Amino acid sequence: MRSNVSQYELIAPNSLDAVLQILADSPDHYTPIAGGTELMVALGAGRLQPKKFVSLWNLEELRFIEVASDAIIIGAGSTFTDIRKHPVIADEFSILAQAASWTGSIANQNRGTLGGNIVNASPAADSPPALLAYAADVTLVSTRGARTLPYRDFHLAYKETELEPDELLHSITISRNLKGYKTYIRKVGPRYAQAISKVAIAAIARMKNGHIENIRIGAASLREFPARLTATEKSLIGKTVSAETIAAARAAVLAEARPIDDIRSTAKYRATVAANLLEEFLRTL
Amino acid sequence: MTITCVINNKEKNIEAPPMKRLLDVLREDLHLTGAKEGCGEGECGACAVLINGDLVNSCLVPVLQAEGAEITTIEGLAIDERLHPIQQCFLEEGGAQCGICTPGMVLATHHLLDKYAQPTLLQIQEGLNGNLCRCTGYMRIFNAVKQASLVGAAE
Numbered sequence: 100m101r102s103n104v105s106q107y108e109l110i111a112p113n114s115l116d117a118v119l120q121i122l123a124d125s126p127d128h129y130t131p132i133a134g135g136t137e138l139m140v141a142l143g144a145g146r147l148q149p150k151k152f153v154s155l156w157n158l159e160e161l162r163f164i165e166v167a168s169d170a171i172i173i174g175a176g177s178t179f180t181d182i183r184k185h186p187v188i189a190d191e192f193s194i195l196a197q198a199a200s201w202t203g204s205i206a207n208q209n210r211g212t213l214g215g216n217i218v219n220a221s222p223a224a225d226s227p228p229a230l231l232a233y234a235a236d237v238t239l240v241s242t243r244g245a246r247t248l249p250y251r252d253f254h255l256a257y258k259e260t261e262l263e264p265d266e267l268l269h270s271i272t273i274s275r276n277l278k279g280y281k282t283y284i285r286k287v288g289p290r291y292a293q294a295i296s297k298v299a300i301a302a303i304a305r306m307k308n309g310h311i312e313n314i315r316i317g318a319a320s321l322r323e324f325p326a327r328l329t330a331t332e333k334s335l336i337g338k339t340v341s342a343e344t345i346a347a348a349r350a351a352v353l354a355e356a357r358p359i360d361d362i363r364s365t366a367k368y369r370a371t372v373a374a375n376l377l378e379e380f381l382r383t384l
Numbered sequence: 385m386t387i388t389c390v391i392n393n394k395e396k397n398i399e400a401p402p403m404k405r406l407l408d409v410l411r412e413d414l415h416l417t418g419a420k421e422g423c424g425e426g427e428c429g430a431c432a433v434l435i436n437g438d439l440v441n442s443c444l445v446p447v448l449q450a451e452g453a454e455i456t457t458i459e460g461l462a463i464d465e466r467l468h469p470i471q472q473c474f475l476e477e478g479g480a481q482c483g484i485c486t487p488g489m490v491l492a493t494h495h496l497l498d499k500y501a502q503p504t505l506l507q508i509q510e511g512l513n514g515n516l517c518r519c520t521g522y523m524r525i526f527n528a529v530k531q532a533s534l535v536g537a538a539e
Contacts, residue, residue, distance in 0.1 A: 109402035109448050136426055139444040142403065143424040152403065156449045204514020205492070207426055209438040293427055293514060
């Protein structure tokens with residue numbers, strides 16, 4: 100059943116401050132909507148629950164990519180096309196560019212935003228594994244001020260995040276200190292474009308004297324939200340890449356992953372493939 | 385609510401609820417029925433239009449977000465009742481059968497050729513990866529896009 104669109108309110112203030120004031124003042128909660136690639140699907144299907152929306156689309160305070168000497172700061176309103184087109188992201192943050200390239204289709208990449216992909220909090224979202232591997236920070240804003248926290252602490256439970264009702268995700272910051280890191284990302288699904296992943300892994304690692312000095316692994320669809328595989332990481336630090344190390348890492352993934360059976364795949368398949376993907380990366384180190 | 389935008393080079397004032405899908409505004413209010421509803425969830429590309437030159441699925445755009453935008457639908461592509469060169473190539477190469485996906489395919493091709501005047505097969509496949517066709521098996525569509533690039537349809 101199609102929704103009755105006249106039941107929905109949508110306002111489009113022309114500044115971030117005006118949006119934040121509305122979120123702070125309004126007794127009825129307004130739901131932010133950016134490129135609409137998630138919420139408008141629910142509208143079309145007649146299952147869009149909230150009735151009041153505030154548009155963030157094209158707010159210039161949220162749609163920017165700033166390159167500092169030590170970090171890149173991506174406004175939450177940047178589209179996947181903005182991300183793919185950015186020369187520094189293409190050059191230094193290739194697994195984020197890669198994830199952006201398989202987030203929906205070209206038309207969806209022209210509308211979907213990085214911030215939307217994060218706050219929608221799907222366990223299967225395409226960009227979070229790369230952001231987790233890069234140890235990105237997220238900055239949240241409200242009329243009360245701004246706060247920054249590691250992205251890995253942003254998701255609290257299925258579809259629950261750190262965001263307070265009056266807060267917006269403002270930007271994502273990634274350190275440019277990635278010298279000597281090898282990177283990996285792979286999405287397993289029916290096809291790259293327009294298909295939600297069964298499981299995805301992004302990872303970066305640096306070797307020192309033949310040993311794994313540092314490794315960070317981000318995963319989609321292995322938990323109720325996008326998550327780092329921290330126990331698996333711990334099992335690998337300081338090790339050489341041997342058959343034993345790989346076997347132990349595979350066991351760590353299987354122990355740490357808590358995937359579900361659903362329409363797209365089974366828990367067993369997801370966990371096994373995640374272990375395969377990690378092994379594929381480890382063999383390149 | 386009144387929303388003002390430019391559609392196919394003509395300024396339009398549209399009276400519509402702000403969350404109404406651009407697709408429905410085009411089809412119901414403006415009687416521009418070239419954009420089709422396939423899936424209604426941004427998967428098939430049959431409703432694709434260009435907003436400020438960017439390919440978008442009009443089923444996922446609340447019309448308020450089109451305020452001030454320049455929109456091109458398939459009706460705005462043909463020049464003086466003559467087919468656009470991309471349309472001509474789709475015709476000659478058999479890139480259209482039932483026609484439901486064709487407006488979106490043609491606009492996706494336009495967007496692709498704006499970015500890459502001479503796209504590789506891989507770039508063609510990626511450029512059209514959000515446009516589904518149940519008739520052609522895609523090869524004839526890829527040929528049409530290739531042909532369009534050869535005749536310089538990007539201009």
